[in-house]
Amino acid sequence: MVSPIYIFIIALGIGFLLSLFDKAGRAVAMTIFYGALLAMAFISGQWLLHLLQGAEAEIITTAGFQPPFSINLKMGLLEAFFTFLINTLGFLAGIYLLPKFKSQKIYGMILFLMLIMGLNGLVMTGDMFNLFVFLEITSIATVSIIAIEKNLKSISAGFKYVIAGGIASAFYLIATIFLYRFTGVLNIAMMAETLNVASSQAVFLSVFILMIAVIVELKPFPANGWALDAYEAVDSGVVAVIASGTSAAMLFVFYKISPLLNNTLLLTAAGIGLATFTFSNLLALKQKNAKRLLGYSSIGQIGLIITAYALLVRAGYARNSEIVMLTTGGLFINHFLAKAGLFWLSGVVEKEKLEEWSTLRNNPILLFAFAVFVIALVGLPPFPGFFAKWQLVMTFANQGLFFWIGLILLGSFLEAIYLFRWLGKVLKSDLKAELKAKISQIFPILIYLLAILIGGGYLSRLINQGTSLSILYLPVLFIVFLFFIDFLPVAIKNTLVILVGSYYTYLIIPQLSGYRVMLGVIFLAGGVLLFIPGYFKRGKRTGFYPLAVMMYVGLAGLLISENTLQFFTSWELMTLGSYFLIIRGKKSEPHALSYMLFSIGGAFVMLFGFGILYYVNGNSMALSSLGNIESMAGIIYALLGIAFLTKMASIGLHIWLPGAYGEAEADVSPMLSAILSKAGMFGLLMLMAAIQTANLGSINLPYVLGWLGAITVFIGNLLAIYQEDAKRLLAYSSVGNLGYILFGLALMSHMGWLTSITYALNHFLFKALLFLAIGGVVYRVKTKNMYEMGGLIKKMPLSFVSVLIGIIALSGVPPLSGFAGKWLTYNAVLEKGWYLQGVIVIIGGLIAFLYCFRLIYAVFLGQLKDKHRQVKEAPVWFLIPQVILIGAIMLFSTYPAFILGPVGKMLNDILPENALIWENLDAYSIYGHWNGFLIMMITGGIFVIVFLWLYFLNRKAQKVKQFNIVYAAERPSRPELTHVGYNFFAHYKKALGSLSQPYVTKFWNTMADIFHSSAGFIRRIYTGDGQTYILHIIIFIVVVYFLTIGG
């Protein structure tokens, strides 16, 4: 083993001599320089391996004396890990900066080497004053190397940085000497042994000053203006080292001094961290400069890590216990890799504004890296931050720290807002520019990309002993595989996905039981079916398949989850996949964002709920424990319920849906509407089956859900009738339909659930059918506005038939399956006695006729537009699934018992009062009976008679030519005015207009405004004046002190 001291010997020795080597040629100096960095990384890596195998930590004494008499260095597992991270970062950042080092003075390399050495020292030294020396080495080297860019911004940021660092280290020094007075040693570990923080006010104050000095170095809110300026202005290669490397070392310093802190001080640190996390993310909302945004995010992440660490230690977990390492370590490594990667990318992009990063689209690999880093920062699977955040919330919940969880989730949500807004802009912005990426820049980014992917997988295995995530491993591997073969043409990938999907369906469905079977069929068999239209696409359809499969993997994962972690991971995978599907639409960027925000908000609420569940149920992650909650059931119910309702787009949480469904690609909309929305339903089923009586205070929650469902039916359908956009019409219709499902579930009766599940299947069938048919039409006529269509029945007869059958099924008219749903609903309502809600639902159902009707006549009947004369029938790949769906609808309509019978049996375990009795094909309830077969036969017979009658009559009818009708005077200025279907229900709008006002949208917009304007207001404290920043630091120190001793 090479002694760790050689890290310093190499760095110093070569650092001192580098300018002499430079005289022999820059190439010589550079070779030696990179050799030194590599050697440092090698030494720490070697120790990391050695210590991982269980070796003892190495204490390196200097000058041949034992501590506390001489300065000692330590190389334990954590030290090895941190120095390894720092030294590899040093090497990679060195490569990133290679072009600059080559052209600039030799000083650049010297300073860089010293900086990395200083960071190593911060990690390894065990002596308080020696720590100060390394602090200064790091600080001076950082400040000096900032001058690698000699523009005004960079230099003024550097000056603010050096002043702030100077004040922090001054306070550090004051604390150090007093602690030496109190303990008689400078060795940190021994100091901690002998020091009694509570023994006197002076001791407490000294420890406080020490802590606050270290925290100031970690850039707490609001004493961090200097750091933000540096993040914004300093060269990307350098700032990556500051954001990741320096933060890593300083966090480790905090870890090292933490044994000195008592519970009061730990709480103070946690509070500072949380305030930093929340406010940084809030202020970042207003940020338009990419690097400053990353700065805010960095500072926030560090704050979160401090909070997590301080609270866990305060709660009694050992400083190096597994839980602490998993949570803070996971958060840290996530931040470390992602932030360095993003800062490096900022140097490749060389653009300040967020949307200008869209140049990354010129390079798919870098774009992928960008997306991965951003998603990792938000804390989505499968990245380390996700697992760490999960573990953190569970552990906090275990300690009853719900207030902290709430604020952490709020901060995380704010972070998600700006990060996903950025991601969306990058994916969709129209700006075009060249992207020149040097290989020296790409290489480090790729390494970190790889590291963060591996890190996530590694952490996922650590975090769940006994509750393995293995159910997701193979599917996720398949997703990865799909990323690798993404260069293949659509036909191959589509076939592969359909084959593998079918096989997976075949494997999974038999494992399911109860209502899960039903949803399994919808999710998986339905999913495979809806891949068929994919064949109509040409080319590669880059990125579609891995992400679509990710959504389905998530959906399947929900069904087979046994514990909350599996469920939550699946939920997030599904969300992530669907987000990328939605954002593929041409104009879908804002809608995808709003979808993602509602989803993430919902997911965080769910996480909170699972946290409480974990707390209530004695640290059980089993989903089955939902069923035996002793206390707080109401809160868990409400939280999980809200989470599921976001996916079901209940009124109030629906504003993302119309845009998301409406703007998605032709074959994506049916996936979203017919399949994805059922995820929320599945969640509700699971929740309601487990907690059948849920009260929040005196409020009966299912009763609330019932009202919510009824109103959703009504408003959703009402809004649908005013739409001119065919796909949005279907989208609003989906809102209403999902309201039905919610209403049925909320009834909490066998009949209600039967209705709901039947309706879910039905909705899957007809909504998939309608979206496919309309999607095919839109694909051909290139517009979604119905007033630009018309008379397409002759051009697209098959699509017409599909839409016709779809709307009959939707509107609940006999003979098709929708009628069964209606009939069951009425029975269930009567049984429950929710008459008022029932009336609203029925009126809502009547409204559905209005828009259904429009789909037929505005699109297919009337005058054919001139420009549509050459339109062909929809592509065959759209028609095939339509035929299958029609077949299924017919079958279900004729023999409802095939489905309803088994579903009723499934429900018997949950809601035993089986209210529907089957006799052959007759269904009996206490209110009457119904025979699907008979209805089908009778209606079919009537239909045939009418059809034949019309057919014979029609032979005598005179065909009217289109231009037979002459306009009286002039041509209308706007084409839509010539269309009879335009604004067709204007008169209803007059009557019911107040109901269709976008109150909900206004509400959410106001919320967003409040956040943004408060961010805009608060961030004015960062005046840019270096002196003000000094004042901030001192105010911060004083105020925190008086807060600490005061409370």
Added chain:
Amino acid sequence: MVKKLFSLIILALLVIMLLPLMTDFAPFAELSRVAEKYVQKGPAEVGGQNLVTSVIVTYRGLDTLGEIAVLFIATAGIGFLLGKSSGKHKRSEASQLVNTGTAFLLPIILLFGVFIFLHGHLTPGGGFQGGVVIASGILLFVLANADSQISSNLLHWIEDLSGAFYVIIGLLGLILAGGFLDNSILPLGQFGKLISAGAIPLIYTLIGLKVGAELVGILNNMQRSQ
């Protein structure tokens, strides 16, 4: 004005905060645990009369190495910040008086510097103080000799090599004696004599050279840039 008043209030609060450090505090009455050992064993273990030197060079040698590094970084940083040396700095020709004075004074100043750092283990003073003296001597020399290219080259060599030798001596401690920067690689010698205390005089010489060269480097870099 409001800001100043506010700053004043905050500083007043800071003073109130720091009060316990003055009121609730008793100064050392006895040596601390660490100091006790240094005083008791130091002369025997390290061999230097001046315990401050023993502490600086040996017990806390890593600090001192770091300190050298700080100076080194500052020199490099200032050179880096102020950009390329333009070489257009024209020095006015030094007067006869300065030249003669330098010729006369320089050896004395350098000797004095060397004296200070060689006696670091015996009397107050050492590498840093000696280094400053040497630096002032070199500055005088530079002032007198406008042809500074040679001197700056020489300075570079001195600066880099003395630093490297310091690290090497430290390394020898690791290999030959108890640990990095152990001074007992050379015999401790007779207590109180010039050639004693192991490698301390050697280390202090190197420190003195390096510090001297670096201090001159800082001033040179500040002076010469464009």
Added chain:
Amino acid sequence: MLLTIILGIILIVLGLWGMLSQKNIIKIIIGFSIMDTGIHLLILSIGYIKDRTAPIMNQAVQSAGQVIDPVPSALVLTAIVIGLAITALMLTYAVKLYEIKGSLEISDFKELKW
């Protein structure tokens, strides 16, 4: 010695006051260096023990009861040199800022904010 501790803290606060009240960058750096001096004084005061001499073990001084603590002295030595390095670097920044913008007013450098 309490007196010097108080003096040290006064100098620290005065230095901070200089940094907060003066707009000129050079003045701010002067404030910093006054603060630094205060800290050095503070550190050294901690090591002082009444009526003892410097820790130089020559013929006159033989026992541990006669000398002051050498550790703070050693620390201050290091701190002084580091202080010089930082001050020099700050001044270089000041020079550079002046070179770029022709001003030494700290409030003139507000390009980065929010």
Added chain:
Amino acid sequence: MTNIFIGVLGVIMIAAALIAIYQKSLLSAIVAAGVISLLASIIYILLAAPDVAMTEAAIGSGLTTIVFLYALNKIRKIKADK
């Protein structure tokens, strides 16, 4: 006796500090700051730390002042060039 001496030095140091802060002329301010260090080094001798006193006098007082003056000189040169 020592205390009185230190007290007098302290008063002078505080006065020098105020001069350093409030003196309009930068040159005087720099010199005043140097005086503080110089007086501090005298106190260091009284605190039985001759090593530190030497260092403070040489580096804290002497060299720091020189660096300040160099910087000031440099700024003047830049001003003149403009």
